[in-house]
Structure formats: C-alpha cells, structure tokens
Amino acid sequence: MAKVYYNNEINEQDLQGKKIAVLGYGSQGHAHATNLKESGFDVVVGIRPGKSYDQAVEDGHEVYSVKEASAQADIIMILLPDERQTEVYENEVKSELTEGKSLVFAHGFNVHFSQIVPPSNVDVFLVAPKGPGHLVRRTYQEGAGVPALFAIYQDASGKARETALAYAKGIGSARAGVLETTFQEETETDLFGEQAVLCGGTTALVKAGFETLVEAGYQPEVAYFECLHELKLIVDLMYEDGLAGMRYSISDTAQWGDFVSGPRVVDADTKGRMKDILDDIQTGKFAKGWLLENQLNRPEFNAINQRESEHLIEKVGKELRDMMPFVKAGKKKADKEVVA
Numbered sequence: 268m269a270k271v272y273y274n275n276e277i278n279e280q281d282l283q284g285k286k287i288a289v290l291g292y293g294s295q296g297h298a299h300a301t302n303l304k305e306s307g308f309d310v311v312v313g314i315r316p317g318k319s320y321d322q323a324v325e326d327g328h329e330v331y332s333v334k335e336a337s338a339q340a341d342i343i344m345i346l347l348p349d350e351r352q353t354e355v356y357e358n359e360v361k362s363e364l365t366e367g368k369s370l371v372f373a374h375g376f377n378v379h380f381s382q383i384v385p386p387s388n389v390d391v392f393l394v395a396p397k398g399p400g401h402l403v404r405r406t407y408q409e410g411a412g413v414p415a416l417f418a419i420y421q422d423a424s425g426k427a428r429e430t431a432l433a434y435a436k437g438i439g440s441a442r443a444g445v446l447e448t449t450f451q452e453e454t455e456t457d458l459f460g461e462q463a464v465l466c467g468g469t470t471a472l473v474k475a476g477f478e479t480l481v482e483a484g485y486q487p488e489v490a491y492f493e494c495l496h497e498l499k500l501i502v503d504l505m506y507e508d509g510l511a512g513m514r515y516s517i518s519d520t521a522q523w524g525d526f527v528s529g530p531r532v533v534d535a536d537t538k539g540r541m542k543d544i545l546d547d548i549q550t551g552k553f554a555k556g557w558l559l560e561n562q563l564n565r566p567e568f569n570a571i572n573q574r575e576s577e578h579l580i581e582k583v584g585k586e587l588r589d590m591m592p593f594v595k596a597g598k599k600k601a602d603k604e605v606v607a
C-alpha cells in the first residue's frame with residue numbers, strides 16, 4: 268500500500284518564514300492563496316490586471332504583477348491555465364527564478380511534456396489537489412480538505428519533500444491525505460481520469476442516456492432527473508462508502524440491473540478505447556494536439572463548446588435548476604468549478 272501523509276506527521280517549519288507567490292487567482296489560485304494565508308503563511312498573489320486581480324484585492328491579498336510577485340517570493344506556485352503557463356513563465360517568471368527558489372505546479376503537464384525546462388539550481392515540485400479549486404477552498408473552511416498528490420522533480424535544496432508536504436498541509440490537503448507520486452504518473456493519470464471517467468466519460472454517458480430516453484418519446488424533464496440530477500446523489504453514496512455502500516442503499520432491483528446492464532454499457536470494447544486514450548496521453552499525442560489547438564486560437568474547442576451549450580439537456584436543465592435554488596446553494600458566487 269502507498270504511504271499516505273496526514274497533518275500530524277508533517278512539520279510546516281520548512282515553509283515558515285518563506286514568501287509564497289501564487290500566480291493566477293482562478294479555480295485553484297484563489298483556494299491556495301487564501302488557505303495558505305489562513306494557515307499562517309506569507310502569501311502574495313501575482314496576476315495580470317482584470318477580474319482575477321480585482322477578486323484577489325477584494326479578498327484582502329497583497330497583489331502584484333506576475334513578475335513582481337515572482338521577484339520577491341521564495342516559492343513560486345504556478346496556477347495559470349496549463350496552455351498559458353509556458354508563455355508567462357518565459358516572459359515574467361524565468362528571470363526572477365534565482366538559485367535556491369522553488370518552482371511549484373498543481374499539474375505536471377508543462378514540465379512532463381518539456382514545455383517548461385527549469386534551471387537546475389531550483390527545487391521543482393508539484394502539489395496537485397485531487398478536486399476542483401472551489402472545493403479546496405470550501406472544504407478547508409469546513410475544517411476538512413481535498414486529498415492531494417505531491418511529486419519532486421528536482422531537489423536542489425535537499426528540502427523539497429519537506430517543503431512540498433508543508434505546502435500540502437497549508438492548503439488543507441493533509442487533513443484528507445497526501446500521497447507521493449512522480450510528474451509522469453500525476454500528469455498521465457490526471458489527464459486519463461478527466462478524459463475517460465470524470466469529465467469526458469461522465470458527460471458522454473449522461474448525454475447518451477438522456478438522448479436514448481428522449482428519442483424513445485419520454486419527457487425530457489424526466490430524462491434529465493433520471494440521467495443527470497440523480498447522478499450526484501448516487502455518486503455521493505459512492506464517495507461516502509464505495510461502490511458496495513452505494514449498492515447497499517439502492518433497491519435490489521436496481522442492484523440486479525446494475526449487475527446485468529452495466530457491463531453491456533461499458534464492455535471490453537469501451538475498455539479497449541480507454542486504453543487507446545491512455546496511449547495518446549502517454550505518447551504525448553494528446554498534449555501536442557491541445558497545444559496546437561491553442562496556437563490556432565481554439566477553432567475546434569470553441570465550435571464544440573458552442574454546440575454542447577445548445578444541447579437540449581442544458582435548456583431543460585436550466586429551467587429545472589431555476590426551480591431548485593437549493594441545488595446551487597453550496598456553490599460560491601465564483602463562476603467556474605472545474606475538475607481538471
């Protein structure tokens with residue numbers, strides 16, 4: 268079994284007295300900066316002028332440009348969108364990344380795929396919460412936390428592991444459990460998880476179920492409740508008690524249907540295609556395609572996004588959710604909550 272670290276075995280001394288620059292104030296950025304500050308660490312935010320900048324100021328942070336924040340910090344945490352990190356790193360971070368500092372990520376993408384090549388005289392590590400940024404913040408406020416992975420890419424100081432663990436404790440993740448990994452494992456499993464299961468797999472499953480019912484003549488509202496709304500309730504049970512715990516709560520009829528029909532939906536062919544997806548991630552084909560798509564200003568991304576937003580499930584869902592204000596009650600005013 269893998270070693271899992273918790274609060275009581277982590278000493279935050281190696282992070283105390285150091286200045287942490289959180290670059291970016293989006294989903295992860297706002298959570299890391301605010302949690303670390305409330306945990307007693309010295310935090311500044313580095314961000315371009317705009318919506319995030321204003322939010323960071325409103326939340327009471329010391330806010331600078333990316334370059335100014337990087338210049339004064341010992342620990343530089345990059346929480347910018349993956350596809351923008353290389354450009355910002357080259358123009359505003361690299362010159363400030365002097366010997367003895369730490370360069371930190373929440374996802375290994377750019378280091379693993381050689382988009383960012385750090386100098387050898389700095390520590391390089393990642394602390395990657397396994398959950399959306401807004402939950403990293405919300406659970407911290409509730410006295411809980413989102414589990415995280417950490418990985419050391421380069422240990423110039425000889426203290427990178429201690430610093431990474433202290434950082435994970437500072438954002439609240441060591442309340443839930445922190446696990447050591449490598450940049451390669453974090454990057455490849457994170458991309459696979461979000462593509463095959465969490466985001467891609469789930470949205471495709473929900474849509475296919477919804478469409479099957481609607482095309483068979485059932486009411487879209489019934490199909491929405493059945494295939495999307497109720498998914499959260501089922502997943503909550505899995506989250507609390509695993510697959511068996513969920514199956515304990517459902518009827519035996521549902522459980523029998525689960526056993527006989529689940530494998531008809533996700534069969535050996537599906538698993539074979541999951542393996543193809545994993546191959547594209549491992550060979551760098553997916554990363555190359557995504558970087559290229561960004562260089563071309565996202566023609567396909569934007570077209571698919573537009574088409575998806577016009578799907579009947581979105582129209583029906585919005586009307587039904589407007590009648591259930593409690594569904595949104597847990598969500599902060601923040602506009603975005605991405606599991607990525």
Ligand code: NDP
Nearest residue numbers: 291292293294295315317319346347373374399400605607
């Ligand atoms: P977001 O898209 O939510 O936020 C990005 C932030 O970067 C925004 O504050 C944005 O500001 C700012 N920004 C964008 N471009 C620039 C620029 N050129 N110069 C300065 N600031 C800029 O990112 P995420 O939090 O989703 O992702 C950050 C990292 O965390 C990524 O590596 C991601 O893989 C990782 N991660 C994300 C998870 C998540 O839950 N979202 C989960 C685990 C890891 P503005 O408002 O001005 O655009």
Ligand code: MG
Nearest residue numbers: 457461606607
């Ligand atoms: Mg992820």
Ligand code: MG
Nearest residue numbers: 457458461607
């Ligand atoms: Mg991700």
